[in-house]
Structures are given as structure tokens and as C-alpha cells.
Amino acid sequence: MISDVSFMNNIDYSMINFKLIIWILSGLALLYIIYPLFSISTFVEPSTLLTSLTRPEVIDTFVLSLITASISTMLIGLFGVPLAYCLSRYKFQGSFLIQIVVIIPLVLPPLASGALLLGVFNPNSELGKTFPEIEFTQSVIGIIIAQTYVASPFMILASMVAFDMVDKSYENIARVLGKKNWHVFIRISLPLAKKGILIGFMMTWIRAIGELGATLMLAYNPHTISIQIYEDNTIGGLSQAIPSIILSIFLSVILILAYSLIVKKLEGSSIHQSMFSFGVSGGNK
Amino acid sequence: MTLEIVNVTKTFPGFTLGPINLRLSDDMILVLIGPTGSGKSTILNLIIGLIKPDTGSIYLDGVDITKVPIESRKIGYSFQNPTLFPHMSVFENIVFGLKKGDKRLKEPQIKRLTESFGISHLLNRKINGLSGGEMQKISLARMLVTEPKIMLMDEPLAHLDNITKNKLRINLRQILKKEGVLGIYVTHFEDDVYALADSVSILTNGQIKKTDTLRTMLSTSSSNNRSLSFLSSSLSPSISEFFQGDYNYLEGKVTESKDGVSAFKLGVHRFEILGDYQIDSKVGVLIKPEDIILSLDLVKTSARNIIRIMVMNIGNAYSKPGILDIHLVIDDIHLMSRITRESKNHLGIKEKEYVYAIFKATAPHVVREGKYDAVDV
Numbered sequence: 002m003i004s005d006v007s008f009m010n011n012i013d014y015s016m017i018n019f020k021l022i023i024w025i026l027s028g029l030a031l032l033y034i035i036y037p038l039f040s041i042s043t044f045v046e047p048s049t050l051l052t053s054l055t056r057p058e059v060i061d062t063f064v065l066s067l068i069t070a071s072i073s074t075m076l077i078g079l080f081g082v083p084l085a086y087c088l089s090r091y092k093f094q095g096s097f098l099i100q101i102v103v104i105i106p107l108v109l110p111p112l113a114s115g116a117l118l119l120g121v122f123n124p125n126s127e128l129g130k131t132f133p134e135i136e137f138t139q140s141v142i143g144i145i146i147a148q149t150y151v152a153s154p155f156m157i158l159a160s161m162v163a164f165d166m167v168d169k170s171y172e173n174i175a176r177v178l179g180k181k182n183w184h185v186f187i188r189i190s191l192p193l194a195k196k197g198i199l200i201g202f203m204m205t206w207i208r209a210i211g212e213l214g215a216t217l218m219l220a221y222n223p224h225t226i227s228i229q230i231y232e233d234n235t236i237g238g239l240s241q242a243i244p245s246i247i248l249s250i251f252l253s254v255i256l257i258l259a260y261s262l263i264v265k266k267l268e269g270s271s272i273h274q275s276m277f278s279f280g281v282s283g284g285n286k
Numbered sequence: 287m288t289l290e291i292v293n294v295t296k297t298f299p300g301f302t303l304g305p306i307n308l309r310l311s312d313d314m315i316l317v318l319i320g321p322t323g324s325g326k327s328t329i330l331n332l333i334i335g336l337i338k339p340d341t342g343s344i345y346l347d348g349v350d351i352t353k354v355p356i357e358s359r360k361i362g363y364s365f366q367n368p369t370l371f372p373h374m375s376v377f378e379n380i381v382f383g384l385k386k387g388d389k390r391l392k393e394p395q396i397k398r399l400t401e402s403f404g405i406s407h408l409l410n411r412k413i414n415g416l417s418g419g420e421m422q423k424i425s426l427a428r429m430l431v432t433e434p435k436i437m438l439m440d441e442p443l444a445h446l447d448n449i450t451k452n453k454l455r456i457n458l459r460q461i462l463k464k465e466g467v468l469g470i471y472v473t474h475f476e477d478d479v480y481a482l483a484d485s486v487s488i489l490t491n492g493q494i495k496k497t498d499t500l501r502t503m504l505s506t507s508s509s510n511n512r513s514l515s516f517l518s519s520s521l522s523p524s525i526s527e528f529f530q531g532d533y534n535y536l537e538g539k540v541t542e543s544k545d546g547v548s549a550f551k552l553g554v555h556r557f558e559i560l561g562d563y564q565i566d567s568k569v570g571v572l573i574k575p576e577d578i579i580l581s582l583d584l585v586k587t588s589a590r591n592i593i594r595i596m597v598m599n600i601g602n603a604y605s606k607p608g609i610l611d612i613h614l615v616i617d618d619i620h621l622m623s624r625i626t627r628e629s630k631n632h633l634g635i636k637e638k639e640y641v642y643a644i645f646k647a648t649a650p651h652v653v654r655e656g657k658y659d660a661v662d663v
Contacts, residue, residue: 176356177363178383
């Protein structure tokens, strides 16, 4: 280590063009991200692209993904925001353990999450036998179950950090002013944590849209857009999957723009700052 | 209105508060003084309910409120930080504590309080961009508009500049009296005591050493000097460490006011101060010991306040042999002058002899005004 340091000290930095090196490295990194996006043009004829894009199954999967991701996000919000408030405000024995548990779906490979969910919701499980009339697997419900499980940490973590950042003296003053807990939560805690919670909603939705691994295990049918890309590629090769991929890219750009606008309006910070501050990690499957 | 704290204790790692026993009534203002870490804020937090006592009870008008939730206690609390809700306007902040139906009913009270604090013009403003003084006024108005039975104040003026602090402090005492609210004000500044207190409690190491009216404390001071610092030094070394006799306090009735200069009388003695004050109103002023010069003869000077006074006692200031505190007394007036030992030797000042104490009309600093009887001289 000492020799490394002395080696670094012996370099004549004046001989190296700093800007040139930075530009070359940055350019290569950017090329790595952009090139695959444009390479799709080599796989598909522009004349047939429009026909492919309007294929009923492509449109259906796209719409299904949007609807299920929206429902999943709302469900996670309904249960996740109160859980985040609980973890932020009430310190009890084992609360640290719960904080670790809620992150598990984030770090667990989505296929493993799907396998676990399949164990709980398959028709022969206790839950499946108790509610035989409900199709937990291979259904829209199955898609929502998979999405809510995998995407929930984004909502919980973002909201928890947001509640943590609300100065508790605001809540104390509201109580001193005669307001009960519900009033304090609705009028003070929630509005002051609004920015972080909205970012949580956005990130959860983005994650739910792109969900594949757990859905693959729990609800292969009906197809979401991710499953459609997976199946088209498996059966007909990359050119077959292109229309869904293009729609996904289109949706990603819209989502990133919307997210960026919300972040800019609420936070005054850049999209990257807010993503890092809420611990977003990549990786889907 | 009566607040009673009976045998209340609270233990934290390395610190125990109490047992605290305190009884306050009517619209008095108690100033709770003590060094940092003596437990002043903890007492307020116990009264408001932010922390629960280990033992003992707190009674409000005879009702045990120890287990009553914060929101039902009807006690106001003002923190050092104004804690205004940043997502609301000034008006929304002020009416936050009111019930929906009350907002219309309490319009006259909102108007009166915002006018008293001089914040009427700010009602539609957002919180961003307000000055510290404005924010603290809004915070106090927000509490008082809910008509609390008691107002707890944890050094709410500590972060303000001296001019704003002094104006707001005078304003605050007048408003508390006008609204008839019992107040407890926590501080470690000596001038806050003179400016606000009807009664004073001295707290050290989690124990209340003494509680009495300011008037009694001043008149029974062990060194017979009208300054709390001497009382404090006789009680506890830790108090005297932060109350080093930084002020003389005089209070009297305004007899003349013209062209920005007023005069007030204290017994047969007349003092001139800067500012226009209402005739027959009372003013309380602080004078720094450093601002009082001594002379053996009656000299012609531009200073407007000259009083022949007896040297009561000569002692070291700040425990430094080169600086002396000369304690002076005439009738009911007690003053302290801070001079160097060299000056004292040069003039040949001796105890029990008479000197002239001289200070300019610009030296006194008004900290109380209006009609009040707490330290009626």
C-alpha cells in the first residue's frame, strides 16, 4: 500500500491531459449505454415497425403492465407508507430487525422472490385451499402480488427516509396546539414528507413496470410487457421482441422525464441526487 | 389559575431532576434561571407532557394532568426555535391550533394579537424569508391565540439580536399580562430576569434552590445590593459563574417626557433616560456597572444623571484583583460601579464615605414599560 502511494506520488501529472482522459472515459461509458438503444434499428425494417408496434398482443401487454403497476403502486402506498411512518417514529425492541426485513425483497433475486411467493399462493398452499375461488397464480392478481412484493422496499425506504427528515418538533408543536395524532399525521407529517413519498411512489411504479423475475414464477400469463419481450425473444429471436422493446424504451423515457420533472419541482435537486439519496439499485432479474 | 408541581422526579443517565415542588398562580410570570444542563427545559417538558415524570404529579387548577395527553393539556409552549410549519402561510400557522368553527369566532382575538405583536402585515406571507424576530412573534401569537392556561417559554428570544430581543421582550410581558396568562420563562440571561420576572426560581444540578418574588429577592439580597447576582453568589457558586452582576436594575414612575428624553423618579431621586414614555407609566431600566463613573466632587459634566451616594462595600469583580465592584446605596437605591483598583486608589474611595455616581442618559436601557405592580418601587 505504501509503495502504491509512493508510485502515485512519483508520476508527473503535468504530462497528462486531464480533460482528454476524462472525456475519453466518459464517452466510452455513454456509448455503452446508448449503442444498444440504437442498435435495434439493425434488427427491424422501418417499414414493418409500425405494423409490429400495433400488434394487439403488444398493445395488450403494454396496457396490462401500466394497469397492474398502477394498482400495485397504490396498494404498496396504502400499506407501505404507514409501515414507513411506524418504523420512523416508533422505536421498539426489534424495530431494527423489521427495517432489515423490509429490504429483503430488494436484495433477493426476483426469481427467488417469485419462488417464495409461489410457495405461499399456489393452489395447494394453505392460502390457495382457503380461498379456492381466487386465482392467485397465472392471473392479473398474481402479477400484482409479484409486483407489490418486489417493488415494496422502494416505497417503504423512500417514505421512511422522508419521515425521518421531518423535524419531530413540528409534530410536537402541533400536539401542543391541541391536535390529535390523526390530525398531526395528515396536516404535518404527511405534507412535510410529501416530496420523499412522491419520489417513493414514482420509483415503485417504475420498478413494478419493469418487473420480470417474480412474475415469471408466479404469473407467466397473462403477459406483462417484460414477459412478452422474454417470450418473443425466446420463440422468435430478437427481431420478434423489438416492438415490445421499443415500447419499453418509449415508456422509460416518459417515466424518467416525468420523474425528473417531479424531482426538480419538489426537491430542486437533480434526478441522480434523489435516486442516490433513496438508495435505488438497478437489476431486475 | 394554579399550577402545582408536587415531588416530581426524572432520572436520565448521569442526571437526576428533582424532587421538584413548585406552586404558581394567576397571571404571574416565573423566570426559571440556571446554568446549561441544570434541568430547566426538562421541567418545561414535564409540564407540557413531552416526557413523563418517574414520580410525582402535576396539577392544573387542582386536576392531576400527569397522564393527560399533550393535546388536551391546554398549555402553550414556545421553543428556542420558532418551529413554524414551513408548508403553511403565516395566517395558516396562526390559526392552526383553532377548531374549524372557532376561526370566525376568534377573529377579534387574532386581530388583537397580530396587532400587538406587529405582524398584521405578514399574514399572507410564506414562512420563507421572514426574519428570526418575525418568526418568533408569529410562533408566540400562534400559541396565545389558542388561549392556553399557561405559557411555557424555553428561551424563545435567545437567538435574536439585542435590539429585537429587547423590543419583543417588553412586548411579550405586556401581552402575557393583557391576556392574563400564567407564564414560565426559562433563561440563563440575567437581563431576562429583570425584564420579565414577577417571580424567580433558581435551579442548579436538577434542584430548585430558591423560589421567590423578584421584589423579595432584590430586597433581601445578602449584600444589600439591588442586583440578583449578589443573591446568586450567596446561594450557589455555579449561578454566580454566569450571573456576574452585569446590570443594575432601577424602576420608577415617568414624570416628564420631551424631545426624546424622559425622566423617571425613584423616591426623591430623578433619572433621565432616552425615549418618549407615557407620563405616570412605569419603566424598568438596566445600567451596566461599567457605565457608572465615580467622582469625589460635584463636577460640571454633560452626563444627565448625578447622584450623591454612600459606598457600601468594595469587592473584586470577576475575581480579578485589578477590577473592583463598588457597591453604592442611598435611600432605596442600590447601584454598582465597576472601576479599576488604580482609579479607586487615585480617588481614595473608602467604604461608608459619600461619592457622586454619574451616568449619561444614554446608559440606562429600558427593559420594562407599562403598568405593572410586580416590582413596584
